[in-house]
Amino acid sequence: MNVALRWQAPPQRALRAEQLGHLASLCLKLEVETYPKPGLVSHVDNGAHRDMDAGLLCRSADTLAPFFHDLAAAGAEGAGMDRLRAIGVAAERAMLAATSGVNTHRGAIFGLGLLCAAAGYRGALGIRKPLGELVSQRWGDAIYAGPISLRSHGAVASRRYGAGGARAEAACGFPSVYDIALPALHAARTLAPRDEEAVRVQTCMALIADVADTNLLHRGGVDGLRFAQASASAFLAAGGIGCPGWRKHADGIHQAFVARNLSPGGSADLLAMALFVDALFVDRLAP
């Protein structure tokens, strides 16, 4: 597998919904094609996961492209949260059918889906606001007011540890994308201008160091989250991808996560979202 980000944002502001759907799917594949990513599935190994591999994640990403397309089109038509939710639920169903029941991308459908809807909305209005701000303004209240599955891993972790999870991240306008991932991504490009995979590793580490990831809480409790955050912070403090031998350090962290069954799926989703936002030049001009 070799996924290149063959994407050049057209100069006009309004990107067609189909292109946005294709871009979102591509960003999911780029996230997969990033190694070492602590505990997560990549083209090199399956990390802390027994039920999925890179091939399954890429098939899932392909399955989701038309749904991201629909979400962008719905956003352009001014859809409210009920309509977006119906498309999101249909996307989750298609994902489970394509993966024989494995949750490959539930968090990513939600976050990237809302960003696609915001990109469609922004294109239709011809405005320049960051996508996260639009999600928060347009659908933030409805995201909080929406139905919550009491038995989901995220909901249990939220109740037990008080973490807001994917829902709070979206309702607040994706602060982890704008305040953590994008600055890390841009700084990393000056450290490794010709190595986009290294840039993605550094961005992923920056996210893990700061995000209260409900996947980590579900799998490892507070101790697991603290271990993950401390490991990623130590990688960054040592110079990250600017340090000679960084791959060995990152690989050691990956193996330590696997040994503890830790997987920061929320940070993986946020990495894909940051790649999506970064690829749309309006956000680059006004992040």
Ligand SMILES: CC(C)(COP(=O)(O)OP(=O)(O)OC[C@H]1O[C@@H](n2cnc3c(N)ncnc32)[C@H](O)[C@@H]1O)[C@@H](O)C(=O)NCCC(=O)NCCS
């Ligand atoms: C809100 C969702 C994600 C419910 O999931 P859940 O209760 O399990 O919540 P939780 O927040 O923990 O996370 C689910 C996934 O999000 C990701 N995640 C975990 N922590 C975080 C975080 N801090 N920030 C962002 N994403 C995170 C992980 O991949 C995780 O597996 C979603 O599945 C849902 O409500 N879907 C309904 C469809 C919908 O409303 N769609 C909107 C348009 S696409």
Ligand SMILES: Nc1ncnc2c1ncn2[C@@H]1O[C@H](COP(=O)(O)OP(=O)(O)OP(=O)(O)O)[C@@H](O)[C@H]1O
């Ligand atoms: N490369 C990746 N590797 C692993 N998880 C990822 C990756 N990219 C995104 N994710 C996110 O991680 C989530 C899946 O994580 P996980 O399998 O730990 O959750 P779960 O199904 O709730 O729990 P469990 O597998 O412990 O039963 C998905 O919702 C997905 O969006």
